[in-house]
Amino acid sequence: MRIGELAQAAGTTAKTLRFYEDQGLLLPAARTASGYRDYGPETLARLDFIHRGQAAALTLAQIRQILQIRDSGTAPCEHVRELLGMRLAEVDEQIAELGRLRETIAQLRAAAEDVEPETCQAGAVCVYL
Amino acid sequence: MRIGELAQAAGTTAKTLRFYEDQGLLLPAARTASGYRDYGPETLARLDFIHRGQAAALTLAQIRQILQIRDSGTAPCEHVRELLGMRLAEVDEQIAELGRLRETIAQLRAAAEDVEPETCQAGAVCVYL
DNA sequence: CTTGACCTTCCAGTGTAGTGGAAGGTTGAG
DNA sequence: CTCAACCTTCCACTACACTGGAAGGTCAAG
Numbered sequence: 001m002r003i004g005e006l007a008q009a010a011g012t013t014a015k016t017l018r019f020y021e022d023q024g025l026l027l028p029a030a031r032t033a034s035g036y037r038d039y040g041p042e043t044l045a046r047l048d049f050i051h052r053g054q055a056a057a058l059t060l061a062q063i064r065q066i067l068q069i070r071d072s073g074t075a076p077c078e079h080v081r082e083l084l085g086m087r088l089a090e091v092d093e094q095i096a097e098l099g100r101l102r103e104t105i106a107q108l109r110a111a112a113e114d115v116e117p118e119t120c121q122a123g124a125v126c127v128y129l
Numbered sequence: 130m131r132i133g134e135l136a137q138a139a140g141t142t143a144k145t146l147r148f149y150e151d152q153g154l155l156l157p158a159a160r161t162a163s164g165y166r167d168y169g170p171e172t173l174a175r176l177d178f179i180h181r182g183q184a185a186a187l188t189l190a191q192i193r194q195i196l197q198i199r200d201s202g203t204a205p206c207e208h209v210r211e212l213l214g215m216r217l218a219e220v221d222e223q224i225a226e227l228g229r230l231r232e233t234i235a236q237l238r239a240a241a242e243d244v245e246p247e248t249c250q251a252g253a254v255c256v257y258l
Numbered sequence: 259c260t261t262g263a264c265c266t267t268c269c270a271g272t273g274t275a276g277t278g279g280a281a282g283g284t285t286g287a288g
Numbered sequence: 289c290t291c292a293a294c295c296t297t298c299c300a301c302t303a304c305a306c307t308g309g310a311a312g313g314t315c316a317a318g
Contacts (some may be wrong), residue, residue, distance in 0.1 A: 004264065019306060034314055036265055056234050060305070077241065084238040091231045095224060096269085102220045105185050109213040112206065126195060126209050129181045133294065143295085161286055165295055189275070213283060 139176040
């Protein structure tokens with residue numbers, strides 16, 4: 001399987017696959033006599049895993065960690081559970097923070113409704129913010 | 130007022146103020162005979178405005194737009210209302226997206242609880258993700 | 259034999275909001 | 289006069305996940 005074919009099958013680009021190899025997410029591929037990368041079908045499963053990790057908002061660095069544990073012959077389950085727990089806590093924190101931001105913005109916008117431009121003071125740039 | 134003094138008064142650094150000038154957020158400062166930047170007190174109000182904009186999660190590019198409207202002599206109220214409305218919609222979208230992500234991760238983590246590592250298949254990298 | 263689609267490497271840039279550091283000039287106190 | 293603390297410009301770098309493009313090699317069809 002050549003790189004373009006694999007990229008299409010995985011829904012990504014050849015450029016990205018080379019990048020992943022460079023970043024240690026894909027193992028260095030076998031090469032044909034002429035130097036083309038030659039992938040086995042198992043690489044597609046690996047790319048699917050990477051995509052699932054991204055769907056769970058893991059960073060490429062975190063996904064690489066899991067992959068390296070797997071590549072070393074150990075089952076990465078423990079680590080995956082840990083990462084998912086961490087991500088869950090982070091996402092909860094992000095949601096809470098965005099909720100606070102939403103309140104701030106909503107109040108500012110409410111205050112900015114139905115006010116006349118004449119009340120604007122040049123020194124303050126804008127009284128509504 | 131020299132740059133370090135202003136930076137301290139505004140709760141930021143001289144480096145950042147030069148960066149802001151470079152980005153068009155601060156007007157080029159007057160200079161002393163020896164080339165030092167010399168700020169008037171009105172710059173502090175401008176920096177406060179920038180900080181309020183950042184607290185509302187406006188980007189520096191958006192804050193610059195408002196500042197340029199103000200600098201052109203027009204009251205930026207209309208534009209500020211528009212930007213705040215946009216930010217509100219964006220934040221709502223982000224919150225919704227994070228909520229969906231939270232569900233995805235929570236389900237994955239729940240499935241990963243109390244399962245034995247033996248069930249892991251090498252080909253799939255990790256069955257829980 | 260040529261054409262076009264594919265592949266290779268390597269270097270550079272995207273956007274965000276700064277930060278770090280080098281090399282050199284200025285200011286004010288002792 | 290010297291010294292520290294300040295200032296100047298300029299260039300590079302951070303994290304993140306790619307993307308663009310140049311220069312050149314390979315493969316299959318016509």
